[in-house]
Amino acid sequence: MAGHLVVLSGGLDSTVCMALAAEETGTPPLALTFDYGQRHRTELDRAAGVAGHYGAEHLVVRLDTSAWGGSALTDGSIDVPDAGSSDGIPVTYVPARNSIFLAVALGVAEARGLDAVWIGVNAIDYSGYPDCRPEFIEAFRGVAATGQKRGVEGDPIALRTPLIECTKSQIVRLGIEHGAPLHLTWSCYRGGEYPCGTCDACVLRARGFDGAGIADPALT
Amino acid sequence: MAGHLVVLSGGLDSTVCMALAAEETGTPPLALTFDYGQRHRTELDRAAGVAGHYGAEHLVVRLDTSAWGGSALTDGSIDVPDAGSSDGIPVTYVPARNSIFLAVALGVAEARGLDAVWIGVNAIDYSGYPDCRPEFIEAFRGVAATGQKRGVEGDPIALRTPLIECTKSQIVRLGIEHGAPLHLTWSCYRGGEYPCGTCDACVLRARGFDGAGIADPALT
Numbered sequence: 001m002a003g004h005l006v007v008l009s010g011g012l013d014s015t016v017c018m019a020l021a022a023e024e025t026g027t028p029p030l031a032l033t034f035d036y037g038q039r040h041r042t043e044l045d046r047a048a049g050v051a052g053h054y055g056a057e058h059l060v061v062r063l064d065t066s067a068w069g070g071s072a073l074t075d076g077s078i079d080v081p082d083a084g085s086s087d088g089i090p091v092t093y094v095p096a097r098n099s100i101f102l103a104v105a106l107g108v109a110e111a112r113g114l115d116a117v118w119i120g121v122n123a124i125d126y127s128g129y130p131d132c133r134p135e136f137i138e139a140f141r142g143v144a145a146t147g148q149k150r151g152v153e154g155d156p157i158a159l160r161t162p163l164i165e166c167t168k169s170q171i172v173r174l175g176i177e178h179g180a181p182l183h184l185t186w187s188c189y190r191g192g193e194y195p196c197g198t199c200d201a202c203v204l205r206a207r208g209f210d211g212a213g214i215a216d217p218a219l220t
Numbered sequence: 221m222a223g224h225l226v227v228l229s230g231g232l233d234s235t236v237c238m239a240l241a242a243e244e245t246g247t248p249p250l251a252l253t254f255d256y257g258q259r260h261r262t263e264l265d266r267a268a269g270v271a272g273h274y275g276a277e278h279l280v281v282r283l284d285t286s287a288w289g290g291s292a293l294t295d296g297s298i299d300v301p302d303a304g305s306s307d308g309i310p311v312t313y314v315p316a317r318n319s320i321f322l323a324v325a326l327g328v329a330e331a332r333g334l335d336a337v338w339i340g341v342n343a344i345d346y347s348g349y350p351d352c353r354p355e356f357i358e359a360f361r362g363v364a365a366t367g368q369k370r371g372v373e374g375d376p377i378a379l380r381t382p383l384i385e386c387t388k389s390q391i392v393r394l395g396i397e398h399g400a401p402l403h404l405t406w407s408c409y410r411g412g413e414y415p416c417g418t419c420d421a422c423v424l425r426a427r428g429f430d431g432a433g434i435a436d437p438a439l440t
Binding site: 059067 | 279281282283284285287288289290291308309313314315316317318319320322323324326327328330331332350351353355356358359360362363365366367368369371372373
């Protein structure tokens with residue numbers, strides 16, 4: 001079996017993906033992290049820690065999306081709101097973020113001869129981003145099938161999204177069952193030294209651990 | 221009418237796209253160029269020249285794909301072959317290049333409130349890259365429709381490919397008719413001071429000008 005690639009942010013979901021991919025393939029997946037100008041830069045160190053935990057090669061790709069702006073996560077002049085403070089797609093949405101991540105991941109995977117790209121998107125307990133939903137992933141499978149040498153000459157690189165229909169509590173439980181190093185992960189959108197506890201990412205994470213009946217090991 | 225974005229490499233096809241987009245919208249489109257570690261870096265200066273010709277804002281996004289390799293265009297250890305020296309998809313194919321370009325272009329267009337992304341892909345007189353074909357573009361339209369706030373809340377950003385079924389001679393003629401500054405363009409894949417005349421890009425370009433009965437103004 002050729003190797004796999006995991007898009008690793010250093011958050012809860014991508015770290016559980018890393019655990020599942022490592023277990024399935026029996027070898028450390030290639031961990032791919034994006035330095036996209038995010039204000040929560042702590043997650044870059046967390047991603048390195050998770051990759052190190054698995055003895056995985058860690059490729060950090062820099063693409064400064066703050067150069068064109070449009071998101072509270074990359075534009076210091078837009079505040080990160082507290083959870084529940086607005087309807088619809090929130091200002092923390094980063095235009096085309098997962099399209100960019102998946103396109104680069106498919107390129108890296110093809111160049112390295114890897115068979116699958118794993119991404120921890122989730123469309124249940126999530127912030128409402130359109131690029132976390134099954135229909136988006138399905139569209140991207142079409143891109144892998146039609147736009148790559150791999151897809152044209154043989155089987156396309158597979159897009160694996162094992163968490164897409166899980167609740168956050170189920171993701172926490174999966175992580176525990178599969179030995180994911182959840183104590184190393186970071187979810188908070190804000191750039192502070194400690195998780196703020198009130199942004200969407202913090203609130204979803206807390207609900208996940210509460211629902212699973214487990215204390216968050218990153219807070220202890 | 222809101223503005224448009226043109227993916228501008230500084231080559232013949234993207235420059236003709238720039239001419240068509242500028243004429244249709246009546247305002248300078250945003251020109252987006254990628255510095256992806258290509259060996260033919262001359263095209264970055266040419267792109268700047270074309271953008272300047274139209275009085276367009278020129279955004280250069282750096283993403284060093286040579287970090288993962290896999291292509292003669294970004295890996296100095298793989299030679300650029302002469303035209304016709306191999307069958308199938310050539311070694312100058314850059315894994316997922318147009319997926320990456322389009323994903324970033326859709327992100328920039330959304331952040332800037334633009335309505336369309338133009339790209340000069342061509343599936344007739346081309347190097348056989350899968351990410352230049354209509355089925356790939358169609359798949360990416362699905363990405364724009366499902367993965368972006370713009371596509372979910374209203375009309376997706378349009379992907380415009382006016383040259384996709386043109387011959388290279390037709391593209392040359394279109395460029396002349398619409399006043400494209402063809403003398404500023406660069407096509408050669410090799411990194412020399414002058415076009416090599418023998419790589420796939422040079423040969424396709426020469427055939428295009430020959431077929432149109434026009435001398436290549438970049439060579440005079």
